[in-house]
Amino acid sequence: MSQILTTAVTAQAPVVKSSPKTASPWRPAAILLALAAWAVASIWLAQNPHNQDLTGILAAPGAGHWLGTDHLGRDVLARLGEAVRVSLGLAVGSASLAVCVGAALGLLAAWWGGWVDRACNLLADAIAAIPGLLWVLLIGALAPGQKWALYSGLVLTAWVEFFRFIRPTARGLLMSDQVQATRMLGFDSLYVLRWHIWPPLSGSLLKLWSYAVANAVLALAALGFINVGIRPPSAELGQMMTEALPYYGEAPWLLAAPVLLLAVTVLVLQSLSVAIARRFES
Amino acid sequence: MFRILFSAGLRVLTQAGFVAVVVGVLSFFLTRSLPGDAAFRIAAGRYGYDNVNAASAAAVRAELGLDLPAWQQLLTWVGDLASFRLGQSMVSGESVFEHLAPTLGATLHLSLAAWVLAVVLGVVLGTIAEVRRGWIAHVIDKVCTVLRGSPPFLIGLLLMLGLAVHLKWLPVAGYGDTENVVLPALTLALALCGGIAQVVRSRLEQVLASDAFEFAQIKGLPLGAALWRHAAPAVALPTLAYSGVQLILLIEGVVVVETLFAWPGVGHALVHSVVERDVPVIQGAALLMGLLFVVLNTLVDTAVKLLDPRQREGNGAVASEGEFA
Amino acid sequence: MSKEVLLRVKDLRVRLKATGALLFEGVDLELHAEQRLTLIGESGSGKSIFAQAIIGILPDALQTSGCVEIAGHRTDGQRSRTQPLWGNTVVMLPQEPWSTLNPLMRILPQVAESAHYVARATWPKARAAALAGLKQLGVDHAAHQYLHQISGGMAQRVGVVAAGLGGARLLLADEPTKGLDDDSREQVAQLLAASQGRGQALLTITHDLDLARQLGGTLMVVQRGNVVEMGDAEQVLSNPQHEYTRALVAAMPAKWAPLVQPLKPNGAAVIQGRGLSKRYAARRLFDDVDISIAPGEVVSVSGHSGCGKTTLGNILLGVKSADRGEVVRSPVPRWKFGKLYQDPLAAFPPQRRLRDALNDLVRLHGLNGARIGPLMQELSLRPELLDRLPSEVSGGELQRISLMRLLLLEPAFIFADEPTSRLDLITQQDTMRLICRATQQHECAVLLVSHDPWLARASSHRQIMLAGH
Numbered sequence A: 001m002s003q004i005l006t007t008a009v010t011a012q013a014p015v016v017k018s019s020p021k022t023a024s025p026w027r028p029a030a031i032l033l034a035l036a037a038w039a040v041a042s043i044w045l046a047q048n049p050h051n052q053d054l055t056g057i058l059a060a061p062g063a064g065h066w067l068g069t070d071h072l073g074r075d076v077l078a079r080l081g082e083a084v085r086v087s088l089g090l091a092v093g094s095a096s097l098a099v100c101v102g103a104a105l106g107l108l109a110a111w112w113g114g115w116v117d118r119a120c121n122l123l124a125d126a127i128a129a130i131p132g133l134l135w136v137l138l139i140g141a142l143a144p145g146q147k148w149a150l151y152s153g154l155v156l157t158a159w160v161e162f163f164r165f166i167r168p169t170a171r172g173l174l175m176s177d178q179v180q181a182t183r184m185l186g187f188d189s190l191y192v193l194r195w196h197i198w199p200p201l202s203g204s205l206l207k208l209w210s211y212a213v214a215n216a217v218l219a220l221a222a223l224g225f226i227n228v229g230i231r232p233p234s235a236e237l238g239q240m241m242t243e244a245l246p247y248y249g250e251a252p253w254l255l256a257a258p259v260l261l262l263a264v265t266v267l268v269l270q271s272l273s274v275a276i277a278r279r280f281e282s
Numbered sequence B: 001m002f003r004i005l006f007s008a009g010l011r012v013l014t015q016a017g018f019v020a021v022v023v024g025v026l027s028f029f030l031t032r033s034l035p036g037d038a039a040f041r042i043a044a045g046r047y048g049y050d051n052v053n054a055a056s057a058a059a060v061r062a063e064l065g066l067d068l069p070a071w072q073q074l075l076t077w078v079g080d081l082a083s084f085r086l087g088q089s090m091v092s093g094e095s096v097f098e099h100l101a102p103t104l105g106a107t108l109h110l111s112l113a114a115w116v117l118a119v120v121l122g123v124v125l126g127t128i129a130e131v132r133r134g135w136i137a138h139v140i141d142k143v144c145t146v147l148r149g150s151p152p153f154l155i156g157l158l159l160m161l162g163l164a165v166h167l168k169w170l171p172v173a174g175y176g177d178t179e180n181v182v183l184p185a186l187t188l189a190l191a192l193c194g195g196i197a198q199v200v201r202s203r204l205e206q207v208l209a210s211d212a213f214e215f216a217q218i219k220g221l222p223l224g225a226a227l228w229r230h231a232a233p234a235v236a237l238p239t240l241a242y243s244g245v246q247l248i249l250l251i252e253g254v255v256v257v258e259t260l261f262a263w264p265g266v267g268h269a270l271v272h273s274v275v276e277r278d279v280p281v282i283q284g285a286a287l288l289m290g291l292l293f294v295v296l297n298t299l300v301d302t303a304v305k306l307l308d309p310r311q312r313e314g315n316g317a318v319a320s321e322g323e324f325a
Numbered sequence C: 001m002s003k004e005v006l007l008r009v010k011d012l013r014v015r016l017k018a019t020g021a022l023l024f025e026g027v028d029l030e031l032h033a034e035q036r037l038t039l040i041g042e043s044g045s046g047k048s049i050f051a052q053a054i055i056g057i058l059p060d061a062l063q064t065s066g067c068v069e070i071a072g073h074r075t076d077g078q079r080s081r082t083q084p085l086w087g088n089t090v091v092m093l094p095q096e097p098w099s100t101l102n103p104l105m106r107i108l109p110q111v112a113e114s115a116h117y118v119a120r121a122t123w124p125k126a127r128a129a130a131l132a133g134l135k136q137l138g139v140d141h142a143a144h145q146y147l148h149q150i151s152g153g154m155a156q157r158v159g160v161v162a163a164g165l166g167g168a169r170l171l172l173a174d175e176p177t178k179g180l181d182d183d184s185r186e187q188v189a190q191l192l193a194a195s196q197g198r199g200q201a202l203l204t205i206t207h208d209l210d211l212a213r214q215l216g217g218t219l220m221v222v223q224r225g226n227v228v229e230m231g232d233a234e235q236v237l238s239n240p241q242h243e244y245t246r247a248l249v250a251a252m253p254a255k256w257a258p259l260v261q262p263l264k265p266n267g268a269a270v271i272q273g274r275g276l277s278k279r280y281a282a283r284r285l286f287d288d289v290d291i292s293i294a295p296g297e298v299v300s301v302s303g304h305s306g307c308g309k310t311t312l313g314n315i316l317l318g319v320k321s322a323d324r325g326e327v328v329r330s331p332v333p334r335w336k337f338g339k340l341y342q343d344p345l346a347a348f349p350p351q352r353r354l355r356d357a358l359n360d361l362v363r364l365h366g367l368n369g370a371r372i373g374p375l376m377q378e379l380s381l382r383p384e385l386l387d388r389l390p391s392e393v394s395g396g397e398l399q400r401i402s403l404m405r406l407l408l409l410e411p412a413f414i415f416a417d418e419p420t421s422r423l424d425l426i427t428q429q430d431t432m433r434l435i436c437r438a439t440q441q442h443e444c445a446v447l448l449v450s451h452d453p454w455l456a457r458a459s460s461h462r463q464i465m466l467a468g469h
Helices: A003-011 A026-045 A076-112 A114-128 A132-142 A147-174 A177-184 A189-225 A237-247 A252-281 B002-033 B038-047 B054-064 B070-082 B096-131 B135-149 B152-166 B178-209 B211-218 B223-260 B266-276 B279-307 C047-055 C079-085 C107-117 C123-136 C152-164 C182-195 C209-215 C233-238 C243-250 C309-317 C354-365 C369-378 C383-387 C395-408 C425-441 C453-459
Strands: C005-016 C022-024 C029-032 C036-040 C062-070 C090-093 C170-174 C201-206 C218-223 C226-232 C271-280 C283-293 C298-303 C324-329 C337-340 C413-417 C445-449 C462-466
Touching (some): A076 A114, A076 A147, A076 A189, A132 A147, A132 A189, A132 B002, A147 A189, A177 A189, A177 C337, A189 B152, A189 B223, A237 B152, A252 B135, A252 B152, B002 B070, B002 B279, B096 B223, B096 B266, B096 B279, B135 B178, B152 B178, B152 B223, B178 B223, B211 B223, B211 C152, C005 C201, C029 C201, C036 C047, C036 C209, C047 C201, C090 C152, C107 C152, C152 C182, C182 C209, C218 C233, C218 C243, C226 C243, C243 C425, C271 C309, C283 C324, C283 C445, C298 C309, C298 C425, C298 C453, C309 C337, C354 C383, C369 C395, C395 C425
Parallel strands (some): C090 C170, C170 C201, C298 C445, C337 C413, C413 C445
Antiparallel strands (some): C005 C022, C218 C226, C271 C283, C271 C324
8 A cells, every 4th residue: 555545544544443342451351360369368258168068958049158059068159269269270370381381492492493493393293293181181190180290281281382383483583684683783692582582472472371271271171070180079160060960950050150150261361362462463 | 295195194103103102101100100009900800809819919910010120011011002902991801992993983973073063164154254244243253252262061061951951952962863963063063163263254354355366356257256266265275274273172072072972982981991090991092082183183284285286286486586686 | 540548537536535635636637549658656646546546446445536437437436336347348467476366276277267257258268368378478388387386577477468368458557567676677568568459558557767668658747646747758757847757757776976976095995705606505696706895985786686696795794604705804893794674674673662772782882872863963864763663664764774873883894785675766866875975974885785787886886796697
C-alpha cells in the first residue's frame, strides 16, 4: 500500500477487524490470582478436606457445608480448595521448570550450533516420539501418587515445546542483520541477549507458559480421572469426578462442582495466554 | 521421492527403537519398584495365590534369573523385548501378545472413526466461520476455543450424561454394535475438531487474502474455479500437517476415552494394567501405543511431504535472478 | 478509423471514507487501443490507488467519485462492476511472481486455465494456446515444472502469459520493475511491449523513469495525488515543465553531477584486500581480487546480481572469510569498521529507542556524546527523531541516523551496501549526497556497492566491476 494510504488509514480510520472485547490480560490474571488466593486461604479457613463423616454423606449444599458433602462425608468446598491448590501448584511449578529447561537448551543450541544443536534436537525429537500423557503415565506408574514422579513426567513433556519454539527463533535472530550490526559496533553477547533475543521471545514464552500450566492441570485431571495420578485421600479434580459419577442421580452437585471448577480454571488460563499473545503482537 | 520414503522408513525404525528402549527400561524399573518379592508375585500369577510356596518362588527366581545383578537383568529384559518376547500377564497368565492383539483392532477402529469425524467437523466449521462473518463466526470461534480447552474425559462425561443417561439416545458403554462407537468417537472428534476448525479458518483467511488467490480471480477465473483449484489445495496441505500435531491429542485422548466408555482398546488395557501393576501388560500396551503413534505420525508427515511439490521435486530452488545480490 | 476507447476516466477522485481526506485528485484521460500510458510518481503519490481504482480492488476504507469506463462498460471503480470484466476485458499483470503464482500447481495448468475459464476454450485448446504463449516469451520448457523450480525472471514471464490468455484488451502493470536491476528492467520493458499485441492498450504505473522512457507513449506525472504534468514521454523527460518533474528527472543518477571531491593523497590505505577469491556452492564468485582504499576515498563495486559484491564487502569487514587471499586493516579497533545496510531497519535493535541505543554506544566506547547534536545538524536530522523507535522513522531518515551513528565512532572504513536502493529517487539523491560529503569530511574510507552504474560513477572515485563467471 502506498505510504499515504497506510498512514492515513492507520491514523484515522479504525481498523476493521474483529477484536475480542477482553484484549487485556489483567482480567484473567486477576481471576487466576483470586482462585489461587482462595485455594491457599482454604488451608486455614476451610474445614479439613480429609475429615470423613459417614453419618452425613451426600449432604446437599447448606449451612454447615457450603457445597455439600461427598460420599464419605467430606466437605466438598474444602476438597475443591485442596484440589486446586495441588493442581495449580504442580502445574505452575512444572511449567516454570519446563520453561527454564527448554529456554536454556534452546538458547544453547542456537548459540553453539554444531554438535550441541544436533544433540539437543535429537533429544527433543526422541522425547516427542512418545505422547505426553503416556510419559506421565509410565513415570507416574513407577512411583504411584508420588509428587516427584508426576513432576518429572510433566516437565519432561513440556520442555520440548519450549525448546522447539526458542531454538529456531533464537537462531533466526542470531543470524539476522540486526545482531550482526550490533556485534560489529562492539557490543557483547549480553547486550545482544538483552535487546535482540529477549524482547521478541518474552511475550511468546509467557503465552507458552500459560498453555503449559493449563495442559498440566488437564493432564493431572485426566490421570486422576483414570485413578492413576495423585493418590487419595488427597483431593484432585479428575478423581473427584470419577468418585462422583456413581452418585450422579442423588447428588448432582458432587459432579458439577469439580467440572465447573476445572472448566473455569482452564478457560481462565487459556484466555490469559490469548490475551498475552495479543498484547505482545501489537 | 524415494528419498522421502527412505528417510521416512529410517525415521520409523529409529523412533520405534527409541520407544521400545524407553518403555522397556521404564517397565524394568517398574517391576523392581513393586513391593514384595517379584518371584513370589510371578509365581502367584502363574499358579494362583493359593498354590505358591517358597519352593515355587525359588524355582521362578532361578528360572527368570532374578538373582542376577540388576544390569544383567536389564539386558535380558531388553533382549526379550527385542525378540518380541512379551511374556505373560502377571494377573491372568495369558500371553501378553494374545491379550493385546484384539485390542489394537478396537483402538484403530475408534481412532479412524474419530479422526474422520473430527476432520469433517473441523473443515465444515472452519469454512463456515470464514465465509459467513459476523455472529456465526464469533459463536463458532468461541465454541472451538472451549472445545480445545476441554479435556476429552470431560467432553465424554458430559456427552455420556446428556445423550446416554438423560436422553437415552445411545448406550452408555460397551462394544460390538455400531451405536457403541458413536459416543466415544464423537467425544474424541469434538476434542480434536476445535483445533482443526481454527486452523482451517485462519488458513482460509490467509489464502483468500493472498496475492495468488487475487491473481487467480483477476485472470478472470470464476469464484468456484478459483476456490477449488487454488484455495482448497493451499488450505488442505497445512491442515493435513496440523493433524499430525493432533495425533498426540488423539493418542492421549484414546487412553482416557476408552477407559471411560469401557471400549476394549489398547488404551483401556494400558490403564487397567497400570492400576493392577501388571507390568508385562503395561509394557506391551505402552509399546503398542507408542509404536502406533510413531507410525501414524510418520505416515502423516510423509503424506504431507509427498503432496507438496516443493518438497517432493527436490531442490529445484534456482536463485532468483534480477534482484540485488 | 478511430481506435476503440478502452479506458475513459473523468474527474476520478478517491477519498478516505472515514474522514473524507482526498487521496487522489480528479483526472481526465482516454486510452485508445494500441496506446501506452505511463503514470510516474514516488511512493505515497497515490498512483497505486489509481491503478486499484481502475481494476476495482480498492480497499473498503476508500470510496471513489467520478466516472471510470472500461471498453464502454461503466464501472466507476466498483469491484462488483469491474469483476465481470476481469480476464476478458481488463487484467492486471502480476507484480511479484513468487506470490502471485500457485506453488502447488504445475505451470501449464495455471496458465491454460485463463483460456479455459475466460475465453471458454476446451482444455486441449486452452493448453495449446498456453504452450504457444509460453513459447512466444521463451519459457515453454517450464510448462511441466513447478514454481519453485523456475527462476524469478521466468516466473514473471509466465505471469504475463497467464494474465493475457483470457483475451483482455486493457492491460495494467503496477510497479513491474520493483526491486529489479538494470538487465531485468530491460527484459520487463520488452516483455510489456511484447505483451501488448494488436488492439490492446497498456497502462503502466511506476516510479522508474528509465522504464517510462523505454515504454514511450504518453506520460503522466503524479505528485501527492495530483497530476502535475502530462504529455509525450520523450518530450516530458527531456524537457520537463513542472518543477516536480524537473526535480524527478534531475534525480535520476545518470544526471547526477559528481558527488565526491577529488582525492588528496593522504597516506596509507585503510583497508587492503589481496588475492581474494570466493566461491559459493558451485559458482566461483570472484577470483584473485585486489582492492585498496585510502582514507576519504570512495570505491564502488558494480556488477550483475549474484556476482558477489556484498560478499566482497563482508569479507573486507571480516564478517565472512575468503577462500583464498588476505585482508589487511589499519591497526585501529575493530569497531571502527562499520556497515550501512540496504534496509535501514536492519541496523537497529527493533525495540530500543534510538536515543537509548546511541547512548549505549557512547557508554560502551567512551565516545563524546556532545558530537551527536552537530552531527544531526550536518545530516539534516531533526532532534526529536531520536525519541522514536526505528520503525517509526522513515527510510531516508533512518539511513542517515545509521550513518550518524557510524560517524560518531570516527570510523576508518564504511561498507555501504546498496544504502539507497530502497529509497525514492529524490530521497536517494539527497542521501547519497550526504553520505559522500560526510565520509569525505571525516576522512573515512568507503566501499560502495550499487547495482546502478550511474550512481556508482557519480558517487565514487574509482569503480570496480566484478565480472562474475
